[in-house]
Amino acid sequence: MAQRFVDRNIFMTAELWGLASTPPYGHRNDLTTIDEVIRAHGGDARDSAARYKSAAEEDRSALIAYLKTLVIEQ
Ligand code: HEM
Known part of the structure; x- marks a missing residue:
């Protein structure tokens, strides 16, 4: 990500908005699912x-379902 507006010692994380439309994830683009990138x-x-990993399966599924709504409309 370009850092045109902030100092280089500030780490800009990727925004969550549009997340479902932007796989694969990570520096090496080797993480294909939202579950993998959270882990x-x-x-x-x-x-x-760690909290995600120890959450109940239905709670993890609910979170992933929500994150999958964060798409970029063309
Ligand atoms: C459920 C919660 C979270 C989700 C769904 C999430 C999602 C993501 C995704 C999809 C990426 C990869 C972006 C890309 O490669 O295009 C990412 C990277 C990153 N996230 Fe999160 N994140 C979460 C929580 C957090 C938290 C709590 C922190 C910090 C306290 C954090 C810090 C970072 C950092 C520093 C990166 C960049 C890592 C790298 O590129 O190696 N994230 N996150």
């Missing part, structure tokens, strides 16, 4: 990833 989070997001 791959580390660093400051490690706790969130």
